[in-house]
Amino acid sequence: MSKTREFLTFSAPIPVDGRHRAEELRRQQATQAKAEQVYLNTLSVSFVNSYLRCMGFETDLNKSDSWNVIEQTLMDVADLSLKNLGLLECRPVLEDAEFVYVPPEVQSNRIGYVAVQISKSFREATLLGFVKQVQTDLFPINQLQPLDDFLDYLEELSQLQLAEIVDDSLTWNQDLVNLKQWLENIFETGWQEIEPLLGTQGVNPALSLRSEAGTFISRGKLIDLGKVLREQAVVLVVSLPPNNEQEMDIIVEVHPTNGQHYLPPNLHLIVLDSEGASVMEAQTRNSNKNIQLEFSCELGECFSVKLVLGDISITENFAIY
Numbered sequence: 001m002s003k004t005r006e007f008l009t010f011s012a013p014i015p016v017d018g019r020h021r022a023e024e025l026r027r028q029q030a031t032q033a034k035a036e037q038v039y040l041n042t043l044s045v046s047f048v049n050s051y052l053r054c055m056g057f058e059t060d061l062n063k064s065d066s067w068n069v070i071e072q073t074l075m076d077v078a079d080l081s082l083k084n085l086g087l088l089e090c091r092p093v094l095e096d097a098e099f100v101y102v103p104p105e106v107q108s109n110r111i112g113y114v115a116v117q118i119s120k121s122f123r124e125a126t127l128l129g130f131v132k133q134v135q136t137d138l139f140p141i142n143q144l145q146p147l148d149d150f151l152d153y154l155e156e157l158s159q160l161q162l163a164e165i166v167d168d169s170l171t172w173n174q175d176l177v178n179l180k181q182w183l184e185n186i187f188e189t190g191w192q193e194i195e196p197l198l199g200t201q202g203v204n205p206a207l208s209l210r211s212e213a214g215t216f217i218s219r220g221k222l223i224d225l226g227k228v229l230r231e232q233a234v235v236l237v238v239s240l241p242p243n244n245e246q247e248m249d250i251i252v253e254v255h256p257t258n259g260q261h262y263l264p265p266n267l268h269l270i271v272l273d274s275e276g277a278s279v280m281e282a283q284t285r286n287s288n289k290n291i292q293l294e295f296s297c298e299l300g301e302c303f304s305v306k307l308v309l310g311d312i313s314i315t316e317n318f319a320i321y
Contacts, residue, residue, distance in 0.1 A: 008147045010051060011126040018046020019123070021067070028069055041066055041078035044092035044116040047125040048080055057154060058083035066090075076103040079110070084161045085154065086111040092118050093128070099138040107134055111157060115144055177318045179240055179248065180299070182217050191219040197235045199258035217242055221316070222257065225264070225309040232264055232309065233257050236316065246298060248320055252305050253292040254284075263288045268308040271295060272315075276304070 022042035029035035045066045049059050063081035065071035079087045089110045091100050100115045115128040129144030132153065177188050197220045218239040226232025237253040254269050256262060267284040269291050282291040297303060302319045 009126050009128055010147055011124060012047070012051070014043050014047050014118075014123055014125050015050045018043060018050070021046065025069055025072055029073065034073070037076055038072045039122075040092040040118055041072065041076070041090075043118055043122060043125065044078050044090040045080050047116055048088070048090040048114055048127070051127060052080075052082070052154075055151060057085075057158075075105050077106055079106065082111070082154070085157050089113045090116055092116050093141065094118060095120060098141055100141060100144075102134045102137055102139055104137065112150070112153065113139075114150065115141060177238075177316065179238070179250070179318055179320050182219065182240065183242060187219055190221050191238075192221070194218050194220040194235075194237055197222060197258065198255055215242075216240060216251070220255075223307055223314050225267070225307060225312050225314065232312075234263060234267070234307070236305065236307065238305075238318075247296050248299070249294070249296050251292060251294050253290055254307065255290045261289065262286075263291065264309055266309065267291070268306075269293060270306040270308065272304040272306055274302040279303075 022039045025042050026035045026039040029038055045061070045064065049061060052059055060081045060083055061067045064079050064087070065075065065077045066079050071077060078090045078092065080090055082088055087110050089102070089106050089112070091102055091113060093100055093115055095117060097117070100113070102113060110133075112130050112132050113134055114130045117126040117128055119125065127147055127150075128141060129146055130150040130153070131139065131143070131145060177191070181187070216239040218237055220235045220237040222233055223236050224233045235255045235257055237251075237255060239251040239253070240248055252269065252271065254263060254267065263284045265284055265286050265288075267288075269282045270278050271280045271293055273279050280293050280295060282293055284291055297320050299320050302317070304315050304317050306313060306315045308314075
């Protein structure tokens with residue numbers, strides 16, 4: 001005796017703004033078949049977007065190809081971008097359909113596939129269920145997993161993503177230098193006054209003048225780029241003004257160590273933003289006595305300073321909070 005599967009579905013009106021967007025994209029298509037495809041895809045995405053937002057998940061329609069007129073025209077796509085999770089494919093089906101059509105171009109790079117049944121009036125829809133992966137163009141509706149499992153699955157992905165963010169945060173915060181504490185004369189281990197590191201002859205006059213006049217707080221750290229050869233050690237100097245409100249001016253410099261006249265050639269000084277992207281860079285030639293970069297950061301921001309010499313790379317992480 002066969003047993004009929006019964007599980008939770010969700011039915012509701014399709015949001016009005018979603019219907020308007022679907023109509024707008026439909027009018028821009030060249031053929032009737034393409035217009036109907038785009039119309040159903042957009043209705044489906046709008047409905048799932050509304051449902052997931054009500055369930056507490058963050059979505060971004062603007063990062064979804066389905067919300068882009070060019071991508072909709074070029075592909076059969078019904079994706080919805082979920083913040084920090086990835087793309088969810090929202091495949092429309094009509095009433096009495098037995099299969100969900102999943103075009104080949106969307107059978108990868110998706111965190112899952114949901115089936116959305118569009119009513120004959122095109123004003124209401126029903127979430128039928130989901131699958132995590134597909135390997136065929138036509139997927140039987142009766143093999144969909146229930147909707148309550150779908151929410152559990154997204155919650156699981158969210159927890160995994162959160163764990164990764166925490167791990168990244170722990171990695172980032174190792175040896176993190178809080179420049180705001182420098183204003184209170186609190187300095188992390190390894191950051192010293194500049195004169196002992198550079199020597200009287202090695203201090204840049206402008207740097208010495210800034211420090212002595214009290215216009216900037218400066219500290220230096222010995223960075224060993226050679227690991228073995230002492231002459232490839234350099235001094236990283238960070239300077240900032242003592243009075244800051246919402247924005248902090250920062251000067252990052254690299255100097256030779258005490259007793260050395262020049263920096264090693266082809267030394268790269270790079271400033272990275274909080275996502276690890278390079279925002280500015282300086283490089284030594286054959287006889288540079290120092291190199292520097294100047295920039296501003298707002299309170300609450302993080303950045304990194306990276307020194308690269310050949311295959312040796314050293315990164316120092318900073319925050320202002």
